Amino acid sequence: MTRTLILGGLLSGLVLAMALLSLIWTPYDPAAMAIPDKLQPPDAAHWLGTDHFGRDMASMIMVGARTSIAVALVAVGIGMGLGVPLGLAAAARKGSWLDEVIMRGNDLIFAFPSLVIAILITAVFGPGAINAIIAIGIFNIPVFARVTRGGALPLWERDFILAARVAGKSRTRISAEHILPNVANLLIVQGTIQFSLGILAEAGLSYVGLGAQPPTPSWGRMLADAQTMVSLAPHLALVPGCAIILTVLGLNLMGDGLRDALDPRLRQVRR
């Protein structure tokens, strides 16, 4: 365990714990408005202050964490669920038409700036958390397909795979039973990084009004709402801004730490 991994794990764990806790308890109802108490700076009653409608920021951050995590998690799930099988299939039939179709399809999706397409998707199907998930998820597919294929190709040259083929196992079975476990570490690292990118993307989409719709709290929209009030009540922007930074930082550190811990080559170097 490296320090990077511990720090990253702690930060990510804190956010996750906050999100889970919000399922059963928040200091206040995050949707309850108290307009006379608006724009209060942090104090004992409201740990992170109140927003422009007098809602409790701490409660909103907690529920917002849930929104972010839910969107990013499902988006990564979509990316892995579709991308990994595609990558495995492409690697198993390297050089075939199937490989070509899958990888050129990937290039096609990669060629578009992801946030622009996400905006296009939400513009066509309407803004909302579900469409944001789909938009972000689609862009995770080629990432996982590529990582899987890249990781799987050298494995296909290895003796134990050759042995499995001689034993008569089908390419599909070999992919599932031997290749997948051996690329899992790569996928975990990539998954962590994509997860942090998903949180950023959700915040970005919400910021431009295309993510989770009110009254569902969302970090990106809290930032957007704070925009004209920064000089009046800086905590309105600082609180969700720091939440996003710390979460993404935590996940990236964790991703780096995991890579160091899981990658056998790096491990050897350190020894």
Place this chain on the structure above:
Amino acid sequence: MTRPHLTLALTLAASLGAGAALAQSTITIAQQLEPPHLDPTSAAAQAIDQVVYANIFEGLTRFQGDGSITPALAKSWTISDDGLTYTFTLQDGVTFHDGSVMDAEDVKFSLDRARAEDSTNAQKALYAGITDVSVIDPQTVAVTLAEPNGSLLFNLAWGDAVIVAPESIGDIKTAPIGTGPYTFTNWVQGDRIELSRNPDYWGAAPALDSATFKFISDPTAAFAAVMAEDVDVFTGFPAPENLVQFDADPRFQVLVGSTEGETILSTNNQQPPFDNPLVRQALAHAIDRQAIIDGAMFGYGTPIGTHFAPHNPAYVDLTGQSAYDPDKARALLAEAGLAEGFETTLHLPPPSYARRGGEIIAAQLAQVGITAEIINVEWAQWLETVFRGKDFGLTIVSHTEPMDIGIYARPDYYFQYDNPDFQALMATLTATTDEAERSALLAQAQQMIADDYVNGYLFQLAQLSVAKAGVEGLWENAPTAATDLSAIRWAK
């Protein structure tokens, strides 16, 4: 050695002084929206009038900053005893910016164009009662009505009835030619429009040599532009939360006035369950107006209880009839058979009164069991789905046309209020010219729509402007969409 230096210093001082003097004869005015084009007689967009009204174009009569109607291109008029014929005498020596003379033929052309069968005038209905416009001599024109119309002079003051010339009508959208104190010089699309003083203006010469209208739609950018003194004036400042900072800054003055904008929770009167008056009454009692004014507008705005401007002498305060009372709202819903509440949609256009007000209203409706799904839309989308498509449950919008209670007499209008009694009342009002009688009828009309709880009446939109400390003569109120440059000057 010293002499050339002195000369240089003097020249420098002189040129600097000239520069400063020059700066004081021009002004940069910012507004949020850019006009789609510059023809006020063929579009409803307020942004057009904000640039051209009383600056480039003038009508027979005009609005003053206090809301009164005064003569403009018509010097005087007489009204026949039956109230059917208005004979206008035009100002002498009025020319268009292209040098051609403005005469009765131009007036006839403009009014005939506004009321024509194929007219695209946004307020065509206002001029539909005119049966004939005839030229008596170049300085005199007679307008004949089908029936007496007490608001003709008011209607003619609108930007939609300005006098245009048949020779220049083709290019009016990009190169407007009017009779006003300022001529159009340049339009940099997406950024600014420049006007300069008309040296041949028939009336009193305005103080400023030139003016630039800048368009800044983003509230944050608006704040930055004023703070950095990139603009001298911002009319209709979009972020009320920032006004307190301008107010505390000696460099700026904040003007808080009234507009003609009744901000309402528009309700689709034909869509169940809103076709039930009990449900609409429940809505009215579920809404806490003051919370909306404080939360969305930071306190700027006057509560209203009907569709009428509070600063109008004929206004009746009916806010008590729809006071905030969530218990009563729940009871009314139960009476309507909706004790469990219901779900509806709440379409919100971009302005903060709608976006922020909508979040507050959704929270208030949730308290009485109504789930309003917030759908944020852009203006184009709003016009398409809500205004034309009538596919909505609730929406928030500010009706900024002056004296527009008449929209309730149009059953096909987007909120679809269909009450023959109200339509008859409006017909009577149009035919009434006596002021006291008109006030009584207007009071009756205000009461009728409040009794029917047609829409949720929220507040009268405030006119919020920020200007540099030395700017004088700005309209505090907005009786119509306008930025009257001729009144503006820099303090000495």
